[in-house]
Amino acid sequence: xxxxxxxxxxxxxxxxxxxxxxxxxxxxxxxxxxxxxxxxxxxxxxxxxxxxxxxxxxxxxxxxxxxxxxxxxxxxxxxxxxxxxxxxxxxxxxxxxxxxxxxxxxxxxxxxxxxxxxxxxxxxxxxxxxxxxxxxxxxxxxxxxxxxxxxxxxxxxxxxxxxxxxxxxxxxxxxxxxxxxxxxxxxxxxxxxxxxxxxxxxxxxxxxxxxxxxxxxxxxxx
Numbered sequence: 001x002x003x004x005x006x007x008x009x010x011x012x013x014x015x016x017x018x019x020x021x022x023x024x025x026x027x028x029x030x031x032x033x034x035x036x037x038x039x040x041x042x043x044x045x046x047x048x049x050x051x052x053x054x055x056x057x058x059x060x061x062x063x064x065x066x067x068x069x070x071x072x073x074x075x076x077x078x079x080x081x082x083x084x085x086x087x088x089x090x091x092x093x094x095x096x097x098x099x100x101x102x103x104x105x106x107x108x109x110x111x112x113x114x115x116x117x118x119x120x121x122x123x124x125x126x127x128x129x130x131x132x133x134x135x136x137x138x139x140x141x142x143x144x145x146x147x148x149x150x151x152x153x154x155x156x157x158x159x160x161x162x163x164x165x166x167x168x169x170x171x172x173x174x175x176x177x178x179x180x181x182x183x184x185x186x187x188x189x190x191x192x193x194x195x196x197x198x199x200x201x202x203x204x205x206x207x208x209x210x211x212x213x214x215x216x217x218x219x220x221x222x
Contacts, residue, residue, distance in 0.1 A: 003185040003220050006033040006061055006088075006170065007213055008195035009049075013065065013118060015040030016199070020049050026210050027056040030217050033191065035061030035088065038075045043082070050082045063172065063193070064090035067114065072096045079105050088170055088193070089144050092135050106141035108170055111161075114146070118173075121150040125160050132165050142167045147184070148174035155183070162187040176202045181219060192220075 007026070009019035015036040016022065023034065034053050041049070053060045062084040064075040072090035079087045080103045087100060092109040100107040112121045112128035121128070128150075132143050143165060150157050161169055168190035175181060176197035184192055197203065198212045207215070 001188065001190075003181075003189060004033055004191040005031055005213075005217050005220055006035060006191050006193040007031050007198070008061070008063060008193050009034070009036045010040070010063070010195035011199045012196060013037065013039075015046075017041070020045065020052065022209065023049060023052060023056075026213060027052075027058070029210060029213050031213060032057075032059055033061060034058045035063060035084075035086075035193070037063045037065055038078060039065050043078065046078070046082045050084055054083065059086065060084045061086045061088050061193075063088040066090060067119075069093040069095060073099065076100055076105075076107075086141075088172060092131075092138075092140070094138065097138055097140060101139065108142040108144045108168070109135055109140060111135070111143050111145045111169075112150075114149075119146060119149060121146050125152065125157050128157065129160050129164050132161070136165070136167060140167075142169065142190070144170045144172050146173040147171040147189075148180060158183060158187045158189065162189060176200075178203065178219060181216065185220060 050060050062079040066072045066075050076096050076099050086106045088108050089110050111132040113123050115122050170191040171184050171189050172193040175192050175194050201212050204211045204215045
């Protein structure tokens with residue numbers, strides 16, 4: 001199973017203003033999964049962008065930044081209104097799970113406890129895994145983990161997630177090198193979101209935004 005690349009039109013934890021134009025220029029790249037965050041664009045622009053992505057045959061992801069149940073519910077409703085396929089992140093809450101389970105959108109909440117801004121993942125590996133299993137018992141479709149924001153042994157966390165979680169897991173945040181891409185790929189993590197590192201050209205410093213996406217997409221297919 002190849003690890004999936006999820007291109008996020010996001011820099012510094014916000015959807016970029018020219019996300020629609022960037023997508024139109026990049027939509028022919030060999031990447032099926034595209035998304036952005038629930039901050040940075042007006043709702044009508046989000047609806048326009050999601051439609052463009054779906055018209056191009058892409059699977060669409062909304063990454064939720066809200067740190068609490070109230071904000072998570074609002075963002076889940078936003079995802080439904082915009083027609084997103086998958087909601088990535090947010091704190092888990094039964095109310096959010098119920099709302100999304102009665103919609104076409106899938107729910108991939110964050111594993112573990114997040115603190116601060118930008119958020120850090122805290123707690124032990126075992127606590128994070130048990131939190132994931134609790135959410136699975138509630139029927140969520142998949143899980144998201146901010147792997148490289150973990151305050152602890154990241155490799156141990158990755159290996160535990162790969163061994164003990166049986167649904168698709170998305171690693172979100174701070175994937176900014178081929179070394180990290182390989183670490184997640186080799187462990188069998190289902191998906192990787194990359195946003196800011198494409199804008200800062202971490203993978204192909206002399207290339208364009210599109211070149212950086214292309215080289216990672218090809219790397220994951222090796």
